[in-house]
Amino acid sequence: xTDLEPIPNPxxxxxxxxxxxxxxxxxxxxxxxxxxxxxxxxxxxTYGSLNENRxxxxxxEHALSGDHHAAGKYSDADPKPGWWDILIGPGKxxxxxxxxxxxxxxxxxxxxxxxxxxxxxxTGRPYGMDFPIVTVRDMVRAQERLIRSLGIxxxxxxxxxxxxxxxxxxxxxxxxxxxxxxMPIATTTLQSPQAIAFxxxxxxxxxxxxxxxxxxxxxxxxxxxxxxxxxxxAHITYLSETGMVQKFGRRLRGKDRLDFTFDIExxxxxYLRHQGQSFIDRFDANTYLYLTKALDYFNLADGAExxxxxxxxxxxxxxxxxxxxxxxxxxxxxxxxxxxxxxxGKEATYVEIDSDYGxxxxxxxxxxxxxxxxxxxxD
Amino acid sequence: xTDLEPIPNPxxxxxxxxxxxxxxxxxxxxxxxxxxxxxxxxxxxTYGSLNENRxxxxxxEHALSGDHHAAGKYSDADPKPGWWDILIGPGKxxxxxxxxxxxxxxxxxxxxxxxxxxxxxxTGRPYGMDFPIVTVRDMVRAQERLIRSLGIxxxxxxxxxxxxxxxxxxxxxxxxxxxxxxMPIATTTLQSPQAIAFxxxxxxxxxxxxxxxxxxxxxxxxxxxxxxxxxxxAHITYLSETGMVQKFGRRLRGKDRLDFTFDIExxxxxYLRHQGQSFIDRFDANTYLYLTKALDYFNLADGAExxxxxxxxxxxxxxxxxxxxxxxxxxxxxxxxxxxxxxxGKEATYVEIDSDYGxxxxxxxxxxxxxxxxxxxxD
Numbered sequence: 001x002t003d004l005e006p007i008p009n010p011x012x013x014x015x016x017x018x019x020x021x022x023x024x025x026x027x028x029x030x031x032x033x034x035x036x037x038x039x040x041x042x043x044x045x046t047y048g049s050l051n052e053n054r055x056x057x058x059x060x061e062h063a064l065s066g067d068h069h070a071a072g073k074y075s076d077a078d079p080k081p082g083w084w085d086i087l088i089g090p091g092k093x094x095x096x097x098x099x100x101x102x103x104x105x106x107x108x109x110x111x112x113x114x115x116x117x118x119x120x121x122x123t124g125r126p127y128g129m130d131f132p133i134v135t136v137r138d139m140v141r142a143q144e145r146l147i148r149s150l151g152i153x154x155x156x157x158x159x160x161x162x163x164x165x166x167x168x169x170x171x172x173x174x175x176x177x178x179x180x181x182x183m184p185i186a187t188t189t190l191q192s193p194q195a196i197a198f199x200x201x202x203x204x205x206x207x208x209x210x211x212x213x214x215x216x217x218x219x220x221x222x223x224x225x226x227x228x229x230x231x232x233x234a235h236i237t238y239l240s241e242t243g244m245v246q247k248f249g250r251r252l253r254g255k256d257r258l259d260f261t262f263d264i265e266x267x268x269x270x271y272l273r274h275q276g277q278s279f280i281d282r283f284d285a286n287t288y289l290y291l292t293k294a295l296d297y298f299n300l301a302d303g304a305e306x307x308x309x310x311x312x313x314x315x316x317x318x319x320x321x322x323x324x325x326x327x328x329x330x331x332x333x334x335x336x337x338x339x340x341x342x343x344x345g346k347e348a349t350y351v352e353i354d355s356d357y358g359x360x361x362x363x364x365x366x367x368x369x370x371x372x373x374x375x376x377x378x379d
Numbered sequence: 380x381t382d383l384e385p386i387p388n389p390x391x392x393x394x395x396x397x398x399x400x401x402x403x404x405x406x407x408x409x410x411x412x413x414x415x416x417x418x419x420x421x422x423x424x425t426y427g428s429l430n431e432n433r434x435x436x437x438x439x440e441h442a443l444s445g446d447h448h449a450a451g452k453y454s455d456a457d458p459k460p461g462w463w464d465i466l467i468g469p470g471k472x473x474x475x476x477x478x479x480x481x482x483x484x485x486x487x488x489x490x491x492x493x494x495x496x497x498x499x500x501x502t503g504r505p506y507g508m509d510f511p512i513v514t515v516r517d518m519v520r521a522q523e524r525l526i527r528s529l530g531i532x533x534x535x536x537x538x539x540x541x542x543x544x545x546x547x548x549x550x551x552x553x554x555x556x557x558x559x560x561x562m563p564i565a566t567t568t569l570q571s572p573q574a575i576a577f578x579x580x581x582x583x584x585x586x587x588x589x590x591x592x593x594x595x596x597x598x599x600x601x602x603x604x605x606x607x608x609x610x611x612x613a614h615i616t617y618l619s620e621t622g623m624v625q626k627f628g629r630r631l632r633g634k635d636r637l638d639f640t641f642d643i644e645x646x647x648x649x650y651l652r653h654q655g656q657s658f659i660d661r662f663d664a665n666t667y668l669y670l671t672k673a674l675d676y677f678n679l680a681d682g683a684e685x686x687x688x689x690x691x692x693x694x695x696x697x698x699x700x701x702x703x704x705x706x707x708x709x710x711x712x713x714x715x716x717x718x719x720x721x722x723x724g725k726e727a728t729y730v731e732i733d734s735d736y737g738x739x740x741x742x743x744x745x746x747x748x749x750x751x752x753x754x755x756x757x758d
Contacts, residue, residue, distance in 0.1 A: 033639035133639040193623040193647040194615065200648045201611045203641070204655070205584060208604035225587035233580045233612055236573065241706075244572040250678065258676065260412035260512040262582070262668065266675070268572040269579045276583070289641065296645070297637065299629065327620075 014081060015047045015089045015096055018072035022112060023146050029107075030141075032297075035132035039121055042146045043112030044068050044104040047088055048096030050152070057152050058094055058377075059143070060084065060103040061160025061167040063362075064291050065231075065283060067111035070103035086366035093370035099156060099377075104146055106139040106167070108291055110284035113142075117219060117284050128286060129215035136163070136298045140170045147178070157377055158316075159183035161362030162329065163291070165320075166298050169337065173300065176315040181377060185321045185369070186362040188333040189300040189307055189340065195328060198237055199292040202230030206285045215286050227285045228276030235275045240325035240358030244268065300337075307336070311344040318348040319376045321369065323361035393460055394426045394468045394475055397451035401491060402525050408486075409520075411676075414511035418500055421525045422491030423447050423483040426467055427475030429531070436531050437473055437756075438522070439463065439482040440539025440546040442741075443670050444610075444662060446490035449482035465745035472749035478535060478756075483525055485518040485546070487670055489663035492521075496598060496663050507665060508594035515542070515677045519549045526557070536756055537695075538562035540741030541708065542670070544699075545677050548716065551695040552679065560756060561695040564748070565705050565741040567712040568679040568686055568719065574707060577616055578671040581609030585664045594665050606664045607655030614654045619704035619737030623647065679716075686715070690723040697727040698755045700748065702740035 022043050028036040045068050050057060060070050062083070071088035073081050082103070088094040094101050105113040108131070116131035123130075147155065158168045158179050165187025172182040188195075206212055209226030217223070239247075248268040252258065264270045304310035318341050322334035331352050341348035353368045355361040362369070401422050407415040424447050429436060439449050441462070450467035452460050461482075467473040473480050484492040487510070495510035502509075526534065537547045537558050544566025551561040567574075585591055588605030596602070618626075627647040631637070643649045683689035697720050701713035710731050720727035732747045734740040741748070 129641070190629070192620065193627040193629060193645070194618075194620045196629070196645055197615045197623065197647050197651055198612075200645075200651055201608060201615070204611060204652070205608045207641070208588075208608060210589060229580060229584045229587060229608065232583060233577075236576045236580070239573075241571065241573045244576065248572040250569070250572060250575070260676075262508070262586070262672070266572070266575055266579075268576050272576055272579055273583070293641070297639075330620075 013090050014085060015072040017076070018045055018047065018069075018074065018082070020045045020068055020112065023149055025145055025149075027145075029138070029145070031132050031138045032135040033133045037107065037114060037132065040107060040114035040142070041112075042104055042107065042114075042142055044102060044146060045070065045082075046103070047071050047101040048099055050100040050150075054152050055154045055156065056098065057100045057102055057147075057150075057155050058157045058159065059147065059155050059171070060088070060094070060101060061158065061164030062103070062105070063160070063162035063164050064295065065279070066164070067109065068103045068105040069111075071101070083363060087370060087373065093373040094159075102147070102150070104143050106291070107142045108134040108139065108287060108294060110287035115284075116215065116286035116290055126219065128217075131286070131290065133297075134290060134294055136166045136170050136294050137174065139294065140167055140174055143167070143171070144175055144178070153178060155179050157181040157183060159185070159373070161185040162187055162359065163295055165329075166295070166300070169300055172314045172316040172318065173310055174313075176313045179316040182314075182316040182318045183321070183373065183376065184318070184334070184337065186323055186326050186329050186334070186359055187337070188298075188329045189337045190333075191296050191298045192333070196296045198234065199296050202234055203289050203292060205229040205233070206289060212285060215289075222285045224280045227280050227283065227288060230288060231279040231283075232272045232276040235272060237328045238359045240327065240356055242325060243356040243358050246356060307340040308343045311341050311346060314341065314344070314346050317376075318346060319372060320348065320350050321362075321372060322350070322352050323355045323357065323359070323365065324352055325356050326359045326361060328359040392469050393464060394451040396455070397424055397426060397448075397453065397461070399424045399447055399491065402528055404524055404528075406524075408517070408524070410511050410517045411514040412512045416486065416493060416511065419486060419493035419521070420491075421483055421486065421493075421521055423481060423525060424449065424461075425482070426450050426480040427478055429479040429529075433531050434533045434535065435477065436479045436481055436526075436529075436534050437536045437538065438526065438534050438550070439467070439473070439480060440537065440543030441482070441484070442539070442541035442543050443674065444658070445543070446488065447482045447484035448490075450480070462742060466749060466752065472752040473538075481526070481529070483522050485670070486521045487513040487518065487666060487673060489666035494663070495594065495665035495669055505598065507596075510665070510669065513669060513673055515545045515549050515673050516553065518673065519546055519553055522546075522550070523554055523557070532557060534558050536560040536562060538564070538752070540564040541566055541738065542674055544708075545674070545679070548679055551693045551697065552689055553692075555692045555694040558695040561693075561697045562700070562752065562755065563697070563713070563716065564700045565702055565708050565713070565738055566699075566716070567677075567708045568716045569712075570675050570677045571712070575675045577613065578675050581613055582668050582671060584608040584612070585668060591664060594668075601664045603659045606659050606662065606667060609667060610658040610662075611651045611655040614651060616707045617738045619706065619735055621704055622735040622737050625735060686719040687722045690720050690725060693720065693723070693725050696755075697725060698751060699727065699729050700741075700751060701729070701731050702734045702736065702738070702744065703731055704735050705738045705740060707738040
């Protein structure tokens, strides 16, 4: 990683229009909880072309509220492209002129892969809380089937931020022969009690909403208020205190003096309410319960003697990136991953990007992230 | 504050049994919002005796979820004494052999002073959301009436943590001739956007609970779920990440392996649910709305050219204490108060106590806090 010349960026452009695919599986998927998914499917997107050797694929892993739609648009009318469009496309860090990018939704999700909102063949109704609990490891088990179904046995890289970073590390450990490089970003090897605590409050907000009804609600209905509160709270943990001072300070919303009411007074209140409201239009409450549970159960060292021992199987080279103001998965927790990899005798390195964007920096600091990704996957 | 000998602690003991008093006022209290409270009252407790000069009184200010019951017990059967019993009593830092301690509830509260749960004489029903919005300054205005009604015109000190620290500083600025020493602890001169954000989520949890019913509910009923969620979330901000790792880690609750259910798995989940549940038994949801609003409006510099200018009127000597792991009102915000006092030419000093208890340290680090309080008020 030394003596780098600037990497030319010939013609960075959006990947253009894209489409998703669903891959169905009828072979049961055994889960950590002891139960199995009988019929299940994964939704995914791909960008670029698989080469003849079938060895230029990079798997992109999304975060809690993300999905498979990482780049491009479904139609020119879409207001925004996929969530990592800044990094994926011709000439971009994940260069689609060179790599075949696969972005896979997770099981348990609500965006097309099998999850609690899917129809349970045995009852003809949505699973709801009858859906089995899935772990990060289960999500990776399911994705391994997907990757093999595409005829791919060696991934050039696996990369993702937040929950996506957990999946990336799990991939490198569980399927070591299939992963040549791993790039976990803004993540942890072990969900901290503080992070569990925030998730537990979010779940309580949902499960104490009477419209949750034990998870039994019609598609599109459900505990909108509880989900909005959960999202508002979680959103605070994605920002940094400094970033909030810069972005909002104590600015009033559309006025120059206080009204002394319980309506919105400050910009930051308006912003959070908007975050809560827009989330309920695109996310399912039961999936929020299941995915936060997967986060909380996450402990990469589970089943191993230690974290160092957990990384013993890893064959991939690792680049771990963290952001200075991230307090959800702070630099310290990312550094611990690298230290354990190094103690296990692996090729691993760490970069800390200075940013006031907090945890959300992995979605925003495109220029900085790009430089390190380009260099790490250049050969 | 130099060359201190160890301060003898002759016989530290609990103050024993105590009782509260209600002071009624029929003269209207004009509020920052432009409205007025017509008939109103403050509940308070006192410990120790007022001296002949009537100049040995110390006013104790409680935090958001605290009240006037700061020391002693109402009956021997009480499981716990008041919230600052560790600091108040014969031979303790606030030595009742020497000082007359006054602990006053705030207006807007739900523990006996006039608040949204009080009966509105005009309607014969609880105010609910017809209660006027009160600010920290309004709370201090009301307390000034109380102190004068006790025949006291000079307070030896005003001291409190968190919201109580805000009240303390407001006292020193608004009634400078009445305050000889001020000891704000774990507080801020200005509610940050992050703190406003957490409060706004808590208010949303309450106001989106159908049982809130626009604030119109029977005493003892109301939005219990929303209030519990608000409290659970707020409680995370009172602890530190390090403290949570020490206190809970990822320990399971009453089992040695995961159950893979949405019931409690981790100790930290159990702890938070307990905090939420016990809070609804002792606190009123509308008061939670009003007091968090008071916190969010708090900006000590409001109406002044600058924070330095706001402190220009202060005559009290100031000791500001903060805790290293407090991220709700972090050391930085406390230091800024002292810096502004110093720039305004005041006698002020700062102490940062090393603690893993986070914001809650002001309720727990009795030994450390005591040393500094004793020294500061010794003459």
